Amino acid sequence: DADVTQTPRNRITKTGKRIMLECSQTKGHDRMYWYRQDPGLGLQLIYYSFDVKDINKGEISDGYSVSRQAQAKFSLSLESAIPNQTALYFCATSDTGGVEQFFGPGTRLTVL
Amino acid sequence: GQQLNQSPQSMFIQEGEDVSMNCTSSSIFNTWLWYKQDPGEGPVLLIALYKAGELTSNGRLTAQFGITRKDSFLNISASIPSDVGIYFCAGLTPYTGNQFYFGTGTSLTVIP
Numbered sequence: 155d156a157d158v159t160q161t162p163r164n165r166i167t168k169t170g171k172r173i174m175l176e177c178s179q180t181k182g183h184d185r186m187y188w189y190r191q192d193p194g195l196g197l198q199l200i201y202y203s204f205d206v207k208d209i210n211k212g213e214i215s216d217g218y219s220v221s222r223q224a225q226a227k228f229s230l231s232l233e234s235a236i237p238n239q240t241a242l243y244f245c246a247t248s249d250t251g252g253v254e255q256f257f258g259p260g261t262r263l264t265v266l
Numbered sequence: 267g268q269q270l271n272q273s274p275q276s277m278f279i280q281e282g283e284d285v286s287m288n289c290t291s292s293s294i295f296n297t298w299l300w301y302k303q304d305p306g307e308g309p310v311l312l313i314a315l316y317k318a319g320e321l322t323s324n325g326r327l328t329a330q331f332g333i334t335r336k337d338s339f340l341n342i343s344a345s346i347p348s349d350v351g352i353y354f355c356a357g358l359t360p361y362t363g364n365q366f367y368f369g370t371g372t373s374l375t376v377i378p
Contacts, residue, residue, distance in 0.1 A: 158308075189368075194275070196354060197309070197368040212365065244308050253297055253358065255366070257308025 157181045158258035160245050166264045173232040175261050177245030186228040187246040187255065188212075188220060190239075197244065203228055204250070235265040272355055272369035280377050285342040287372045289355030294335040297358040299366070300327075304351045312353075313340070345376050 158179045167173055177186065184205050189197040189212075199212030201220040209220060217239060221229045232239055242262050246255040272289045279285060289298070297316055301309035313324050315331035315338060322329055326343045338355055355369040 194370060196270070196272075196370040197356075199365060199367075202365070246308070253299060253314055253366075254311045255309075257310070259306070259308055 156259065158245060158247055158256055160243075160258040160261050162261060163259065164262045166266065167235055168266050169236055171235050171265075173235050173263065175230045175243055175245075175263070177228045177230070177258060179226050179245075179247045179256075179258075181247055181249075181256060182225075183247040183256070184225065184250050185248045186222065187248075188218075188228065188230045189244045189246065190214065191242040191244060191260075200230065232263075232265075235263075237265045239263065240265045270355055270357060270367050270369035272353075272372050274372060275370070276373040276375070278375045278377065279345055281345060281347060283345055285345055285349070285374060286339065287341075287353060288337060288339045289357075289369045290337045291357060291367075292336070293359055293361065295338075295357035296335070296360050298329070298331050298338040299356040300329050300338070300340050301354045301356060301368075302351050303354065303371075309354055342374075345374075347376050347378055350374060350376050 161176045187202040188200040191197050198214050200218050202210050203222045219231045242260050244260050245258040248255045299314050300312045303309040313329040318335050320331040328341045330339045352371045352373050354371050356366045
């Protein structure tokens with residue numbers, strides 16, 4: 155079974171809708187991250203969390219919010235989706251003090 | 267935010283050829299990472315570099331941490347079809363705490 159799972163894997167929604175992307179991990183890591191990937195732009199950090207009570211904004215947090223429900227779960231919400239939020243979204247985890255991030259398989263989100 | 271420029275953006279090579287790609291920044295970094303993303307999956311760490319001048323190999327892959335601390339290089343020798351994917355550099359600066367920045371990616375196609 156995958157160590158980092160994301161649901162849904164694909165989602166098509168309409169402008170203005172609220173969307174939640176979920177991430178779960180079985181690696182026992184304290185640190186979790188949300189990135190978006192756009193063609194030609196690499197990965198951009200949206201939010202990250204170093205433990206259950208810790209939430210930090212990344213480079214591109216506007217229009218997004220997160221919730222760290224437990225050590226193993228980190229959700230990303232788009233309160234009112236807009237078309238330029240169409241992208242591939244990745245969740246990742248890392249161990250405290252470690253540099254390697256372990257990525258989930260991604261969620262492809264399309265906002266019409 | 268920090269900008270990591272990767273070049274080339276894409277490469278089309280014959281199986282058996284060697285590959286070189288690089289990543290440059292306007293700021294110094296104290297850790298460089300190289301990831302590979304297979305189609306439809308999340309990135310996976312290939313090599314981590316921790317000090318200027320460091321040269322590290324992982325099978326046919328060799329990466330170097332530039333002396334200026336503003337660049338890094340990845341070489342793949344004797345390419346094979348399974349090397350196909352997108353290669354990302356990522357860096358950690360002394361100025362932004364624990365936030366990694368990712369490059370724009372190099373897309374590699376290997377022609378059998």
